[in-house]
Every structure is written in C-alpha cells, then in structure tokens.
Amino acid sequence: MIAEAPSPIWAIGGGKDLAIEGGRPIRNTYLPYGRQSVSDQDIEAVAGVLRGDWLTQGPKVAELERAVAEAAGAGYGVAVANGTAALHAAVVAAGVGAGDEVITSPLTFVASANAALYAGAQVRFADVDPRTGNIDPEAVERAITPKTRAVVAVDFAGHPCDWDRLSRLALTHDICLIADGAHSLGANYRGRPVGSLADMTALSFHPVKLICAGEGGMVVTNSEELAGRAARFRTHGITRNAGEMEDDEGGWWYEMQELGFNYRMSDVQCALALSQLGRRQEFLERRRSIAAAYDQALRGWEMLEIPWRETDTEPAWHLYAIRLNLGRLSVGRREVFEALRAENIGVQVHYIPVHLQPYYRNSFGFKRGDFPRAEQFYERELSLPIFPAMRDGDVRDVADGVRKVLTRYRR
Ligand SMILES: *Cc1c(COP(=O)(O)O)cnc(C)c1O
Secondary structure, eight states, X not given: OOOOOOSSGGGTSSOSSOGGGTOOOSOSSOBOSOOXXXXXXXXXXXXXXXXXSOSBSSHHXXXXXXXXXXXXXXXXXXXXXXXXXXXXXXXXXXXXXXXXXXXXXXXXXXXHHHHHHHTTOEEEEOOBOTTXXXXXXXXXXXXXXXXXXXXEEEOGXXXXXXXXXXXXXXXXXXXXXXXXXXXXXXXEETTEETTSSXXXXXXXXXXXXXXXXXXXXXXXXXXXXXXXXXXXXXXXXXXOOGXXXXXXXXXXXXXXXXXOOBOOOXXXXXXXHHHHHTTHHHHHHHHHHHHHXXXXXXXXXXXXXXXXXXXXXXXXXXXXXXXXXXXXXXXXXXXXXXXXXXXXXXXXXXXXXXXXXXXXHHHHOOOTTSSXXXXXXXXXXXXXXXXXXXXXXXXXXHHHHHHHHHHHTBO
C-alpha cells in the first residue's frame, strides 16, 4: 500500500506557483512514464549466456517460449525480434495477404495497423469504446466485409478487450482473432489470462512493457499449426523438418518454402526476458498498487476522469491513462502536459490515432472525424508515470503534481 500524501500537498513538494511559471517544481529529477527494472539477478542471467556457447538460437529461446506460453495460458510460444515482428508473424500465419482486409483499433501504436500493411492487406479501423479505449465489437461488426481476414484487437493500457464478444464475431464470420497484448501480459479477463483469449496473441518485451528483453516479442497460441507457420516465418520461411520437405539430398538439406524474414530473438535477449518473467508477479502487484494509489488520490476531482475498470477483469496496468475534463479547465491538454513536464512529471499521451498519421492520411485518404471516439479519447488523454521501480514518494509526487497543476488551471 502507498500512504496518502499529507495535505496541503505543496507544503512539502514544490511551491504553489507552477514550475512552468517560474515556481519550484514538485520534484528535482525527471520521472519518466515507464522504464525497465533490471536486477543483479537479471544481469547474471545475461552474463551466463555471454560466457556460454550460444549467443543466438541456443536453449534459452525454447525455455522462454515454454515459460511465457505457460504464463499466458497458451500451448505454444514463438519468440521473435520484437512486438512488431510478433504482429507481422501473426497476421501472416493467419493467412492474410494481398486483397484481404484487417480490422484494428485507431487508438494504438502504429505497429498494430502496420502489420496488416506489411502483409499486403488493407487496414480498416473500428472505433473504440469511449470508456476503455478498447475496440468496440459493434464497430468491428460494422467494419466486416467479405474481404475481412483478421481482427487485431489491442488491450489498451493493459485492460482486456471484450474478448467474449470478439470471439463470437470471429466465429460467426470465420475471421482470425489476433490480440495485440503488448500492454496486457499478466492481465485476466473473466478468469482467463491474456494469451488464451484470441487465436494468437502478440507480446512485446520492449523496456517499457511488463517484462523486458531489450528488444523482443512473442506470438503465443493454442494452435500447433499457427505456431509452426509463425516459426517458419521468423526464419526466412525455411524448414528442416523431414516431414515438411519436398526433397532430401543429404544432411545439409533445408528448404525455403515461402518468403520469411530474419525475425529471431537471441539467447542473450531470451535470458533477460526469462529472468524478468520470474519477477512478473512482483511487477504486476506494484503496478496494481500504484494504480490504486492514483485512483484514491484523484477520484472525485472534477477536472479529470480516472481509468474505467471492468468488474470481471484484472488489468495489467501498462498505462494509467487519465482523461481531462477540458470544460473544467482554463487551458487545453497541451498546457497541462507542458506544466506537468515542467514539474518533472514525465506524462505522455497515448495514442495519436493511427488514421491521423500523415502516412495513413496521404496513402489511404483517412481524415479527422473518421473515428470520433478515438479522436476524443486522444484529445483528453494523459498517461501518468507507472512502472515497478517507482517509489512511494514518486507516486505521491505524481498525484501532487497533477493536483497542483489542475488546481491552478481549474475553471
Ligand atoms: C510496444 C507496442 C507494440 C510494438 O512492440 P515493439 O516490441 O516495440 O515492436 C505494438 N503494439 C502496442 C500496442 C505496443 O504498445
């Protein structure tokens, strides 16, 4: 538990004047919105690999695949170079190609949509649920056409999507359901872990995510066939399995049967991720207690909305996303963002809607107003720092900083 801050808060932290107006900041050092926690034990695990025989494709890859799949309630894991590669591999394993359409959320990192483009498919966006920022199953249903091959649904901020409704849609329309679980490893939905809810789940081990590998990612699935396709795709489309090959001219023989990539994750990276995976409960608990402390400190402040919570899900709290009630403020989100940065609180914004990126606007004709709920979510959103290594004092600084800035700008 994190103790409540004494009041009035700025008696101890910064002064009453905002740092951006020349006052004393809430804290002297910059607090980022997310960062990795690497322990001595993690470092030892990596050093062990560096002293050994394999830098890539050694035993740590399979060990990590088994461990992550088990943690995610899936039968198979395919480790890849990063979360984007995991999305790409999943989309290709789903059989997506030229002429197909893939539906995803506009409120996400560009990778969720780009994966479909890499595969030669068209992206269709479906607008979000305004409470959660997750893709709205009704909007998905409206976006389905005879060309729809897959849905990539993103568990925004680590809050699972409405997977039961998405699964029913996927079944009815014979569509492959892919979870972008970059935020939600460790989350539960109606008693089931993220990783067991979609046909395939793409995970990221980027340093701001739940567990880190430097760069790394994984496709987890319960389908042996999908796992096999993703595994071939990660290494040039090459197989050495006797049962799969057309010929066999000797012990050197392998076959490239389709076009793939070098998307492998190294043993060095896998050793770090494996050691981190052992600490995931500690990471999750810390994220949950920070979220609870923010809820307590900020609930009832009419200048903002705290994150929505579904009753039957346990989020992984990758982000703590507040939304400003701009009608109650004398300034816009930009001024609040800059004022908090000046207080040394590393707020961020998630996400610039993908359809508004110049590449998407210019290549496909998307425009402002196309997905109004994602746009409104974005316009009001601020992500507060949340990561396991934050100390109780850091958490209080953030809450104090938000209250200080919003009090000053209250209308
Ligand atoms: C981080 C992230 C990715 C991409 O993961 P990388 O490992 O950085 O390639 C994809 N989707 C979402 C929602 C993410 O947050």
